[in-house]
Amino acid sequence: MTRWDYSENTPNWISGYSPELPLRDKLGKLVNVEGKDIALTQNATFGSNFVANGLSLKSGDEVILTDREHPGAICAWQERAKKDRIVLKQVPIPTPANDPDQLVELFAGTITSRTRVLAFPHIISSTAVVLPARRLTELAHQHGCLALVDGAQALGQTPVDLQDIGCDAYFASPHKWLLAPPGNGMFYIRRDQREKFWTTLCSFAWDDQTDGMYRFMQYGTGNRSLLTGLDAALDFHFRIGPGRIYKRMRFLADRLRNGKDCRRQNLNRNCGLRNGSGSAHREIRLACGSHARFTTAKRRSIPRLKSCAALPHMHKPSLRRLLLLLPASGIRHQLRKIAPTFPSASATVLPSLADRMTVLERKS
Numbered sequence: 001m002t003r004w005d006y007s008e009n010t011p012n013w014i015s016g017y018s019p020e021l022p023l024r025d026k027l028g029k030l031v032n033v034e035g036k037d038i039a040l041t042q043n044a045t046f047g048s049n050f051v052a053n054g055l056s057l058k059s060g061d062e063v064i065l066t067d068r069e070h071p072g073a074i075c076a077w078q079e080r081a082k083k084d085r086i087v088l089k090q091v092p093i094p095t096p097a098n099d100p101d102q103l104v105e106l107f108a109g110t111i112t113s114r115t116r117v118l119a120f121p122h123i124i125s126s127t128a129v130v131l132p133a134r135r136l137t138e139l140a141h142q143h144g145c146l147a148l149v150d151g152a153q154a155l156g157q158t159p160v161d162l163q164d165i166g167c168d169a170y171f172a173s174p175h176k177w178l179l180a181p182p183g184n185g186m187f188y189i190r191r192d193q194r195e196k197f198w199t200t201l202c203s204f205a206w207d208d209q210t211d212g213m214y215r216f217m218q219y220g221t222g223n224r225s226l227l228t229g230l231d232a233a234l235d236f237h238f239r240i241g242p243g244r245i246y247k248r249m250r251f252l253a254d255r256l257r258n259g260k261d262c263r264r265q266n267l268n269r270n271c272g273l274r275n276g277s278g279s280a281h282r283e284i285r286l287a288c289g290s291h292a293r294f295t296t297a298k299r300r301s302i303p304r305l306k307s308c309a310a311l312p313h314m315h316k317p318s319l320r321r322l323l324l325l326l327p328a329s330g331i332r333h334q335l336r337k338i339a340p341t342f343p344s345a346s347a348t349v350l351p352s353l354a355d356r357m358t359v360l361e362r363k364s
């Protein structure tokens with residue numbers, strides 16, 4: 001570092017002051033746009049703040065969201081509502097939400113002549129419902145509105161083709177399903193809409209109109225190792241093949257959705273593992289071990305359940321996965337009771353899982 005003279009030919013040891021085009025190109029391939037159409041940010045929350053703060057809106061203009069937004073996707077709008085008196089409307093997403101026509105109708109019924117924006121998650125974080133992003137985008141455009149999509153849970157989990165969706169902006173967190181290091185974000189604005197968005201976080205290239213989304217990457221000195229990690233994560237994803245990854249996830253999700261029994265031996269067989277509890281896959285191992293403890297405790301009493309050692313310490317995605325593995329019957333009631341004992345899983349996640357269990361119960 002002491003010999004770093006900032007000249008063009010010296011290796012770059014930081015991020016935040018260079019366009020990173022090869023990496024943006026690589027990420028662009030995954031979502032079917034050019035690298036210049038993408039900014040590398042820190043996470044989805046950055047993208048959400050950039051769209052909410054970058055748009056010129058007047059008092060009384062309406063923004064339609066869902067009632068299932070992650071705080072990272074709604075709070076910037078809430079601040080805008082408080083500061084500039086724009087109006088937020090939240091479409092109630094039904095449980096279960098299996099009918100795309102119904103979802104589109106719910107949004108359509110909320111649009112008025114004052115509506116300027118439809119902002120919605122591609123995949124809802126608490127329930128995993130996939131919203132019909134292309135159809136909602138078409139609806140927004142029919143009414144002269146912008147369609148802004150929160151893809152935090154979609155990138156790496158499901159195919160994301162931004163040209164096909166046609167949305168005006170899309171932001172995501174490659175550190176989730178793409179397995180990049182935390183602190184990596186992706187932000188896209190459609191070329192013909194880009195002028196509508198001011199740059200929120202400004203440094204020297206804040207007004208650069210020559211390199212697409214570069215002006216949204218002006219965060220000052222950053223940690224280059226995060227970008228190296230993103231690069232490696234993308235290579236890993238492409239090496240396995242996005243198609244294979246999505247197919248595998250769909251297979252596992254369908255098994256769970258169909259209410260198949262997930263006792264240890266089945267879990268092992270269906271996950272292609274020799275032995276789940278001895279597996280190198282930490283989450284499968286956790287799920288197997290905790291599942292055994294959970295069911296034993298369940299047979300006894302709820303207070304006993306609270307003492308299940310692994311559960312409160314599991315991080316949210318593992319916990320969610322574990323709960324989806326559990327047998328449906330009787331779980332709903334118990335989940336409601338134990339919800340307060342999970343500080344990190346919060347009151348919103350558990351009741352929605354409980355709703356899902358109710359659906360499974362009805363089916364079985």
Ligand SMILES: Cc1ncc(COP(=O)(O)O)c(C=O)c1O
Pocket residue numbers: 043044045046070072073121123124125150152153173
């Ligand atoms: C749907 C959704 N949107 C936004 C976010 C915020 O993501 P981040 O913390 O990476 O900014 C999350 C995080 O879980 C999410 O699930």
